[in-house]
Amino acid sequence: MASRLFYFNPTCEMAVLNGSRTYTPPRNLRDFEKELSLIPMWLASAEDIVITEKGCSADFIDTIRNWGVQPPQFLLFSEGGADSIRNIGTSSVLYGDTKGAANLPEDCAEETLAADDISHLRKNRACLSAGSGIELHPWGWSPAVHRKLEPFKASNWDHPMAEWKEDHKLLLSRFTCNELLGAIYEEAKSLSLIEIPSIPIEIRTLDELRRAEAEEELPLLLKTPWSASGRGLFRIRSRAENAAGNSWVLGKLRQHGALLAEPMLDKLLDLSFHYWSGPDGIEFRGINLFNTDPAGQFEGCLVNPRKVVVPEGFPFDEAVEQAISLLLRGLQSIDLHHRYHGPVGIDALIYRNKDGQVKLHPAIEINLRYTMGLVNLRLADKISPQSGGSWIIKRLKVSEWQNLVRNNPPQLRHGLFYSGVFHLTPPPETEGFMAILTLEGQ
Template identity: 25%
Template structure:
């Protein structure tokens, strides 16, 4: 699926001219979720997000097609940092902002990690000619609404929890009184900002702890800034995983595969790389294959109808296996939460699927992103 090749530092320095075909320009902008929350053109991401982008800007070479362009800060540095990944990389052309600024931009298909108004601003700063290639403000606004947690809670979660063996609730509150009305009924809850990075915009309301002023202040601040707050039951989680899709823009959504990932305190740490059959077998230890298939089919159908031509590109749905009580069952039964998060963008699960395509049927690896003075991506034995 993805051609092998060794990237060359020459590409950017010669600034190869665009061919007659529409060039694809890939951009890794992992600060996308934060940019959606800020929703301003001149958004400045936190230092950690900026460093992640700088250190792993080459990442699109793992899923791009041969000849595509990948935006990086320093071509020579990228070539040095990716020697251990050449097995998995396409023969792409690395380009810098300076290179793009010197080109006559025409017929460019911009394919970022995620589209947002801040990325548009960055591209126009590089070269005003990108104005004819970036998404319109109207389209960006539509995609931002669909990327928010309230949209998924309203349009997806109710339909996906109609199946036996599933669980999941989410309330949208717009005031502190609305929040109190839910939490005063008892139980433990996860509080989420409508727009934030997965796991980063969460707080916990625990019934056995005194509610402090910091938590109340955070809730009030989110409601004032984002006009809503998500409230969800805190489940006894057993397993995190995701399902990955691609929306073609004509009402069609294709299922791409499972994503089995590792998280630490809600923060992504890596993905298991293996054949789909092996991932399915792991998941079936908890959840029947039929249920997963039914849920995925419904996601594809619903998202095809809801997205239409508003969004073209990859997206993922984070799910989890929890323990709970089925009707007539025991509290130890495994249940599927079919929509923890909707990520209307590329995900690390898509990256893992691209890497897995290069493995033999029985090979097992782990894609790990770690940090020691800079972020690094490794593919290690599982």
């Protein structure tokens, strides 16, 4: 079985919009990517590989091993990408300090590989995998990540995303959600707990924007086609908003070539549905509950929620079952598995409609990439069923993290995470982003 090679590039939508193979995100987002680059380790097995551009201490690896987690293998990219790759072999390496490379087999010692020696990683993967090949699993596809991972591509790789094509840009946008909604819209009308108020309208000119602001029911939400996680949004709450005169809106319309407009809903709960698209079709993987901030941006995921907070009497489980089947049929009808292989995350929400009824909107966004929701589903196997909580991504000073863990030390029960705080990515050396899981046992 082939090993999987993971790479965390959450700015993939920005890279798709940019279109350049040499795209580099703004400095603050590069720091975000580097500091959280080990997030995919929670998706990986011991035989897999996670690329990182920022090292971590041996203490981090030793700690997660003590929690009963077998980490994957790691590969350290330099700033130059594929031009200089450090093969750091097994996960026992102390990043950035060759003294920490104890217990490595002699032929797995740290080394720097020139671009023309990258074939070493394919021909002799004793340090990387026992498999016969490597499957590429970036967080999301873009022209830039194709260039980044080019050294690892097999020449005969049979995959819809094996080479970047122009139509991939449209596929990896919010227009695909419109396509899915068009496929399920009529059937959804026959389901008692599902409601799709409308299919988002496409706005490509200033006249269309003015018309939408003047004629569509308010409040109205504008979305850029290439953005995600609650970003790229503009809310029109009144006719006096003058979105057509707003510099942010005008700039995004020029940059993206279009905007999507849909009704703002009275949200009660965020959730997501997760599928896998492969050569044999579409497979359901699970649902996830998550939190967003007041602006709608992703904050973190709920873990083993003991009670789903929806109005009393709303049949949550039945509504979810209706949505799972509906979305599966929709994904099959748009032939997604012939165009894309990989994770499919569909953001949804439970809301109160204008008649005061509680309904489930099954598809607010579709993400053809890895998501934090899928990470949360994989984490569930490591968490005690008697525990509940959440995990978040937060920027912290190292002293703040130390106080957190001192006051809430991680506790295991029967080999599973039970209570306290757990670092899911390495703590910052001074200050930076990290993923923190907080649990409370019964």
